[in-house]
Amino acid sequence: MADSGPLLVLTDVHKSYNPGQPNETEVLHGINLTLQRGEFCAVVGPSGSGKSTLLNLVGLLDRPSKGTLILAGQETTTLADTDLTRLRGRTIGFVFQYHHLLTAFTALENVMLPLLGDAGFPNAAMVERAAALIDSVGLTAWRDQPAGQLSGGQQQRVALARALAMNPVLLLADEPTGNLDTVSADAVFALLRKVNQEQRTSVLFVTHNPQIAARCDKTIEVVDGRVVTSG
């Protein structure tokens, strides 16, 4: 993985649904975007503008219909599914609007899951790493609680700890505070900021909240599938 140069470069990225069909719909029209290492970038725009589609492409959950996407120096559009999945697991952390924790597992186990999925078998280092992350989000006393028994704010903090488990270079946050009260939202944003500042993890933060967007280093506005402002 290249350590120099921009972390993420999107060049003329298009995304169409139902390509080649009469109902083909292009939702992203030639996106050009660069994200430097350690940048904390807000993505704003009206609903349906293509923010989530852009985030899915950047998160390697989906593939562009056209254009190139280079992540950490690696061209991703030509990678096989398994390679793409491994790259995603090792370089990107996700925090969604809804925490999406696995309720069959405890808070600690949820944080361990990405490490376990990558390594295949559990080990002591995983438990230590997950416990440290749980401590860092202030949930030490709740680490062995089933995820479903935690409050919304606690669950979102567990989701953040899980997103950091693989020590990713890029954090993608899709309205992670949109479903929280002000205190919990501030706490989650503060945690993301700390991760960004202390570990130089780049963050793409989708939000509808102009106050939160104003606290980011950079803002990208997406309107009708196009980046209209970046800076």
Add this chain to the structure above:
Amino acid sequence: MSADTTQAKASPAPPQPRVASTWPRWQPFEWIVALRFLLEGRMQTAFIIMGVAIGVAVILFMSALLAGLQTNIVRRGLLGQAHIQVLPPKAVVRPLHEAANSSQAVQGAILQTPEQRVKSIDQWQALAAQIRGLPNVVVVSPSAAGAGLVLRGGSNRSINLQGIEPALYFRIVTMDDKLVAGSTRLAGTDILIGTELASDLGVRVGDKLHITTATGGDNTLTISGIFDLGNKGANARSTFLSLRTAQSLLGLPGGVSVLDVNVTDPYQAEVVAQAITAATGVVADSWIKVNAQFFVAINAQKSSSALIRAFVALSVAMGIASVLVVSVVQRSREIGILRAMGVTRPQVLRLFLIQGGLLGLGGAVAGSALGAAALFAWRLLVRNDDGTELFPIVLTPALLASGLVLATVTGLLAAFAPALRAARLDPVVAIRG
């Protein structure tokens, strides 16, 4: 990174943890997730395991019952007969042919079926020695058998006389466990008779019977033992006496009318019978050939049993598949999250296959216990009038193992379609729900 504990401090103290946070080191990721998914849906898992268990129990119970029944029928049938009987050739009438070159002659003949007299097997001692030397042959016993009439006071009964060499014949038909009075001793004037005949004639051990035959033989014999062959007709007609006495009564001095042969594996009797015919040229009938209708019935029973088992296995598979299909739908968002965090499609496929296999295996273990309990109850409740077991039923380790393997493989196969569906889920669509 420092802890943000604002909310944590404000929240109430957490209850005691319900779930342990560490896993055995040997357990791979897929097993851990599969087990936890199954445990989380306890009720669903319990119901499908019960369903599989009932299916497996039915298969095991039915298989053990049919195997026991079949073994019992075969065993009972073989207790009173030899595996192979070598008989003298039947008498036939051959027409006299005209000379081959007299093309003008018209040939016509009415062939009358000849009567079959009791006659001896030609050179039976040499033949018996030859058969004894063949592979898989355990014992060869010569017998002189024919019809006779027993007279006792004013009553008489027609009987089958079978002259035997006790040392050989009782290795084929074990008489000790069938004897209800007296002994199996067969000296010159001894005779063994069935319970029904003894009852009809009002005789006991030590009483005398006067025997006559159609060839003019007659003798007075002493009842040395009374047996029960488990068949009323056989008990009314069968008698055993020494070979020499029977030869004298039947007019077969030095001859025997049948060679009874037992082999190592009763189910190979027909093969050995054909080998005897091939080696000696005499007619040898196996019990399989003689009881052909019985084997047709056994095969029909096996086929219907296999069909029932197949349908039960199919219903088990459908049950597991339907539960996993529902599980995939219910967990699609979780699958999407797992995929987002780097879990590959093959890993997702495996974790659902494991669930199917575990449901099958769990159901098989429970079903084995259920089947064993049902068989135990059957043996306890369904008994003969005298309180003895109807017939022995054994749940063999091989049958249990086959049940476990069948159910587990069925679970794996049933899980394949839902597992494939889970593995193919588009993470974007799955997360969106």
